[in-house]
C-alpha cells in the first residue's frame with residue numbers, strides 16, 4: 534500500500550509576506566490554519582518575511598556596507614522568515630493547538646554552497662516528519678537552507694519561499710501545495726498595469742514556467758519547474774478566501790484552441806555586445822559572472838552579435854563595474870524592456886509575424902522578436918512597454934477565451 538493511503542491528507546500552505554504584514558494578519562492566518570487542522574488535515578506551513586522586512590534588511594545592510602559580504606547578507610536576510618515563523622507559531626499555540634516552528638536548516642533544507650541565490654540539492658525533513666507524527670502543525674521559515682558542505686546558512690533568491698514550499702510538498706508527497714497571497718491567483722497581466730486583467734482558473738506547469746521566466750512575479754520560476762519535476766499539485770489563491778477560486782496548476786490541462794493566456798514583461802532589459810563575436814569571450818564572461826557570484830542575471834536572447842539580459846539594479850551595477858576593468862564587452866545604456874505573450878497552444882513563425890505586425894502597426898518599435906514553445910517575445914523601448922502590454926492584452930478579449 535502506498536504511503537499516501539495510510540495517512541491523513543497533508544497540505545502544505547505557503548503564506549506570502551503581504552498576508553503576514555502585521556500582528557492582526559498573523560492572528561487571522563493562525564485562525565485559518567487552526568480551522569484547517571481541526572478539519573482533520575495534516576498541515577505544514579511555509580512563511581515569508583512580514584511585509585517589506587526583506588527589503589528593509591537589504592537597505593540596512595547597504596547603510597553599513599557598500600558591498601555587503603554575501604555570507605553575512607544571508608545571515609541577515611534569513612532572520613526575516615524566523616520572525617514570522619515564530620510569531621505565527623505563538624499565535625497558533627494561543628488558539629490551543631500544538632505548533633512548532635523550524636528554520637530552513639532545522640527542517641533539513643540542504644542547498645549548494647552559493648549565497649543569496651542558492652539551489653536546494655536535498656530535503657531531509659526528519660524533524661518535520663517527527664512533529665507531524667505528534668499531530669503538530671509545523672511552521673517553516675521559507676527562503677532559506679543550509680549548505681551541508683560549508684555549514685553556512687544560505688538563502689534561495691528573492692521570492693524563494695515558494696521554492697521551499699514546493700520542495701517540502703514534493704518530499705512529503707503532500708496532496709496539495711497552496712501558495713496563498715494577497716491576490717486571488719495568476720492573472721492575465723499585472724493588474725496594476727492592466728486594470729482589466731483577470732485571474733486564470735487553470736494552467737499547465739509549462740505555461741506558468743514560461744510566464745515566470747518572462748517576468749510574472751506571482752511565483753518563483755524555480756518553484757514552478759520543481760513542481761513539474763515532482764508532480765506537486767499547485768494552487769495559487771487568496772489567503773483571505775477559503776473557496777477554491779484561485780489558479781490550479783497541473784499538467785493535465787488541455788486547451789482545445791489557440792488563444793492568449795497572459796502578458797508579462799521585464800522593465801529593465803539591457804543589450805550586451807562583445808567586442809569580438811568569438812565564443813571564447815562568452816565563456817570568459819560567464820566565468821566572470823560565476824567568480825563574482827553575479828547569479829541574478831538572466832539572458833533573454835542571444836545571437837553571435839548581441840545579447841539581451843535582465844538583472845536587478847544591484848547586479849547591473851556590478852556588471853558595469855567589471856565592464857570598466859575588462860574591455861571585451863560593453864553594455865548599451867538605452868532603456869529597453871521585454872513584453873511576452875504566452876499562448877494556450879504552441880506558437881509558430883506565422884503567429885510571430887502576425888503579432889509583430891499588430892505591434893508595429895500601432896507604432897511599437899521592435900528591436901528583436903522571437904518565440905519559445907508557448908510564448909512570443911519582443912524587445913522594445915522601455916517607454917513603449919505599457920502601451921505594448923495593453924495592445925497584446927487586448928488580444929485576449931478578442932480571442933474566444
Ligand code: ASP
Nearest residue numbers: 581587676691692693694
Ligand atoms: N522574504 C523573501 C523575499 O522577500 C523571500 C520570499 O518572500 O519568498 O524575497
Ligand code: MG
Nearest residue numbers: 550581582587
Ligand atoms: Mg517577501
